[in-house]
Amino acid sequence: MVEDRKLYMALALVALLSTAGLMISGGSENPSKSFIGVCVRAEKSYSILFNSTHTLLVPKPLEVGVVYTVTGQIKRTENGLRISGRYSISPSPLRPAWLEEVDGAYWFREGKYYVLTPDWVELGKPLGVQKGSLVKVLGVKYGSKFYPVDVLRAESPSRTLRNGMPALITGTVLGTFGANNRVVLWNGSEKLYVYLPHGQRLERGLRVEILGRVRVTSRVNVYVDDIGDVRKLGYPRAVPINQTSTGAIGEGRCLVLRVMKSGLVVNCTKLKLRGVWARTGDVLDVRALNTGSSLVCLECNVALPREALPNGICNFHEGDFSKISGRVEWVKRYGNGFGLANVTSGNCWVLLKLPKSLGVEVKAGTVVTAYGVFTTYRGMPAFQVSSGDDICSGKC
Amino acid sequence: MLREMLIGIILGTFTGLTPGIHVNTLAKMGGSFALLFAMGLTHTFLDVFPSTFLGVPDEGTALSILPAHRLVLAGKGVEVIRIALISSFLSVVFAIPLLPLYHLLAPMYSPTLGKIGVMFLLFFLILTEKGNRLKAILVILLSGALGWVVLFHASLKEPFYHVFTGLFGIPVLLASLRSNPTLPEQETEWNVNWNLLVPFSMVGTVLGMVSSLLPAFTASMGATIATLFSRDERGFLAAVYSINTSNFLFGIVNFCLTGRTRNGIAVALNNIGTTVPSQGVVILSALLVASLAVFVGEAITKPYLKILTTLNYRAMNVAVIAFLFSLSLYFDGLYGLWVLLTASLIGYLAQELRVRRTNCMGVLMIPLLIR
Numbered sequence: 001m002v003e004d005r006k007l008y009m010a011l012a013l014v015a016l017l018s019t020a021g022l023m024i025s026g027g028s029e030n031p032s033k034s035f036i037g038v039c040v041r042a043e044k045s046y047s048i049l050f051n052s053t054h055t056l057l058v059p060k061p062l063e064v065g066v067v068y069t070v071t072g073q074i075k076r077t078e079n080g081l082r083i084s085g086r087y088s089i090s091p092s093p094l095r096p097a098w099l100e101e102v103d104g105a106y107w108f109r110e111g112k113y114y115v116l117t118p119d120w121v122e123l124g125k126p127l128g129v130q131k132g133s134l135v136k137v138l139g140v141k142y143g144s145k146f147y148p149v150d151v152l153r154a155e156s157p158s159r160t161l162r163n164g165m166p167a168l169i170t171g172t173v174l175g176t177f178g179a180n181n182r183v184v185l186w187n188g189s190e191k192l193y194v195y196l197p198h199g200q201r202l203e204r205g206l207r208v209e210i211l212g213r214v215r216v217t218s219r220v221n222v223y224v225d226d227i228g229d230v231r232k233l234g235y236p237r238a239v240p241i242n243q244t245s246t247g248a249i250g251e252g253r254c255l256v257l258r259v260m261k262s263g264l265v266v267n268c269t270k271l272k273l274r275g276v277w278a279r280t281g282d283v284l285d286v287r288a289l290n291t292g293s294s295l296v297c298l299e300c301n302v303a304l305p306r307e308a309l310p311n312g313i314c315n316f317h318e319g320d321f322s323k324i325s326g327r328v329e330w331v332k333r334y335g336n337g338f339g340l341a342n343v344t345s346g347n348c349w350v351l352l353k354l355p356k357s358l359g360v361e362v363k364a365g366t367v368v369t370a371y372g373v374f375t376t377y378r379g380m381p382a383f384q385v386s387s388g389d390d391i392c393s394g395k396c
Numbered sequence: 397m398l399r400e401m402l403i404g405i406i407l408g409t410f411t412g413l414t415p416g417i418h419v420n421t422l423a424k425m426g427g428s429f430a431l432l433f434a435m436g437l438t439h440t441f442l443d444v445f446p447s448t449f450l451g452v453p454d455e456g457t458a459l460s461i462l463p464a465h466r467l468v469l470a471g472k473g474v475e476v477i478r479i480a481l482i483s484s485f486l487s488v489v490f491a492i493p494l495l496p497l498y499h500l501l502a503p504m505y506s507p508t509l510g511k512i513g514v515m516f517l518l519f520f521l522i523l524t525e526k527g528n529r530l531k532a533i534l535v536i537l538l539s540g541a542l543g544w545v546v547l548f549h550a551s552l553k554e555p556f557y558h559v560f561t562g563l564f565g566i567p568v569l570l571a572s573l574r575s576n577p578t579l580p581e582q583e584t585e586w587n588v589n590w591n592l593l594v595p596f597s598m599v600g601t602v603l604g605m606v607s608s609l610l611p612a613f614t615a616s617m618g619a620t621i622a623t624l625f626s627r628d629e630r631g632f633l634a635a636v637y638s639i640n641t642s643n644f645l646f647g648i649v650n651f652c653l654t655g656r657t658r659n660g661i662a663v664a665l666n667n668i669g670t671t672v673p674s675q676g677v678v679i680l681s682a683l684l685v686a687s688l689a690v691f692v693g694e695a696i697t698k699p700y701l702k703i704l705t706t707l708n709y710r711a712m713n714v715a716v717i718a719f720l721f722s723l724s725l726y727f728d729g730l731y732g733l734w735v736l737l738t739a740s741l742i743g744y745l746a747q748e749l750r751v752r753r754t755n756c757m758g759v760l761m762i763p764l765l766i767r
Contacts, residue, residue: 011745015538018738023545025731073550084550 562739
């Protein structure tokens with residue numbers, strides 16, 4: 001019985017020593033190995049390191065995007081490599097050769113981070129540089145994302161327009177196209193078609209600095225992902241209206257010479273004035289934006305209605321705009337529909353041309369007022385108007 | 397689907413009958429849901445053969461070795477096989493009404509609950525030990541220390557193979573070599589004792605369900621609880637084999653419900669990203685595979701026994717021991733062999749100290765409590 005007990009104790013001791021030996025040796029046929037990898041996922045209870053070919057599961061939370069060196073028993077399982085038993089882990093200053101470089105512009109939207117190359121390379125974590133910056137990033141691709149380890153270069157956003165790339169653009173809002181959130185921007189040399197986020201708008205004439213993605217088709221489109229990427233710089237200083245160039249604001253007082261569907265012909269500029277209602281002969285105070293093809297009113301008011309103009313029937317100068325007023329002495333209508341009316345005031349008279357297209361009839365003995373331009377008819381002083389609205393007969 | 401299921405049954409038969417080849421090994425090769433599911437389920441029906449006649453356990457059948465071997469030496473090997481086949485089949489049937497409950501329980505995962513369960517189990521083991529409790533504690537501590545080293549401080553491809561074969565398989569074979577060198581004639585007639593099988597299968601199915609819910613609570617621990625319910629060898633075996641099958645089946649259902657991987661087949665399914673079929677399809681597949689696995693098991697039993705009885709049992713036991721050692725060497729080299737020898741020593745000690753072999757489950761319980 002005593003011998004049995006001794007035997008059992010010996011067996012237990014051997015088992016214990018053997019177990020201790022197993023622990024010390026720790027599977028000497030699987031010697032301690034090092035694994036250098038980038039943390040590509042970090043959860044509360046585990047992290048995943050990746051070395052461009054293998055993943056290693058480490059049972060502790062690490063920091064994504066940091067290179068770590070793990071030393072310990074590494075087991076190969078169906079789910080990748082796993083650390084087994086005791087191990088040590090520390091951030092590594094090494095930059096292994098398998099790390100890749102990505103060149104492009106840093107971008108983010110809707111909580112996701114990218115480098116535009118111009119392909120969209122999604123990042124596993126933000127870079128901490130200004131949006132739109134031109135960057136060169138060192139990291140590793142894992143799954144669908146690129147996990148940055150270092151930013152090798154970061155430059156200010158480019159002002160060059162490159163298809164698919166972000167650009168920082170300064171310009172003046174010329175107007176909208178299609179919808180309120182689509183604006184035409186003049187950058188000093190060309191028109192850019194800017195798509196703002198839904199529901200956003202920019203006032204005409206405003207100078208802005210926009211960070212957006214450029215897409216070149218038959219024209220240059222710029223897509224703004226966030227209204228925070230638009231900086232308002234204010235309105236440009238106004239210049240005399242006859243000295244404006246595209247994108248500039250002009251101010252001045254102008255007489256409306258003619259009203260056309262495409263805008264008003266005024267005496268202060270060769271461009272037509274749009275965005276205001278006025279009649280031929282009205283004098284306007286104008287503050288308008290030069291859009292290249294026309295002037296668009298930002299603020300235009302009638303300073304002097306045409307009724308206040310003096311009667312210029314005695315001041316005949318061919319080609320001059322004027323208001324005439326007087327009694328109709330006689331009216332003559334030709335077979336082709338063209339008509340003439342002799343308008344007399346005191347000793348002055350003029351022949352008022354009445355083309356059929358005006359659709360206006362005047363009667364002898366009535367008083368007429370007309371707004372138009374002095375001309376001649378068969379060597380005689382005459383006056384022509386551009387529309388029927390510019391002749392007032394009877395109760396004027 | 398039926399074709400893949402049949403292939404799965406064939407592969408499961410291969411892994412089930414071949415000592416030391418675990419179903420997870422083949423599962424790594426991938427395949428459809430039907431194939432992998434049929435392979436895994438069939439394996440749980442047929443792994444009774446090597447564990448009963450050759451003393452080669454796996455994680456789910458380790459505790460069945462001693463009582464099964466005892467029955468084999470009493471000429472009741474066929475009975476063990478049939479108990480295993482029927483109770484495995486019953487566990488599939490009993491699992492079906494438990495599925496609604498499982499739907500509610502599966503998302504309530506908590507490793508802490510598992511640990512609490514293991515702690516209670518450990519206390520129960522010690523308190524209910526009929527022999528010397530100190531000896532039981534010694535075996536628990538020694539196996540626990542081995543488990544702690546093997547699971548947390550060693551890098552092994554097949555750690556469970558070495559520890560379970562060593563703790564439960566080798567000592568039985570050694571004892572068999574020492575005591576009864578011949579395999580007695582096996583009785584082929586046996587009447588099913590439904591009154592015994594049905595309740596123990598029910599208990600086993602529930603325990604298998606619980607062990608599939610809590611990752612810290614393995615099928616072996618479920619079997620350990622089953623030892624508390626009965627001292628009857630047949631009832632215990634019915635419970636163990638039911639736990640083995642039900643643990644696998646609920647593990648797959650758990651994967652379908654929550655995406656958690658509780659067994660090697662679930663891991664393989666997860667890796668290949670296969671589409672999970674509806675629960676109805678899983679149930680029907682389980683019933684079909686279970687029926688075919690019983691049929692295969694029945695068909696194999698007699699030729700299997702015939703081969704065994706024609707062999708010199710002593711020589712066969714020696715060959716099996718040599719084979720187990722070779723497998724250990726093959727899996728993990730000398731270190732694996734060392735683990736196997738240490739585990740065998742502890743298993744042998746438990747046998748010699750005449751304490752319950754279940755105490756060797758400290759190999760899993762202690763590490764789980766420490767971790």
